Amino acid sequence: SELTDLGVCVKNARKNYGHWWKSITVLRDINITVPTGIMYAI
Numbered sequence: 001s002e003l004t005d006l007g008v009c010v011k012n013a014r015k016n017y018g019h020w021w022k023s024i025t026v027l028r029d030i031n032i033t034v035p036t037g038i039m040y041a042i
Helices: none
Strands: 006-019 022-035
């Protein structure tokens, strides 16, 4: 099936730096799917 052919599947990823009372969001709602056998670089 289509989902089993994925090497990487990320849904709604988020990255924050700092502490809960003072943080900055640098990535929000990131989605990526990478098929098996394909390479991606960020």
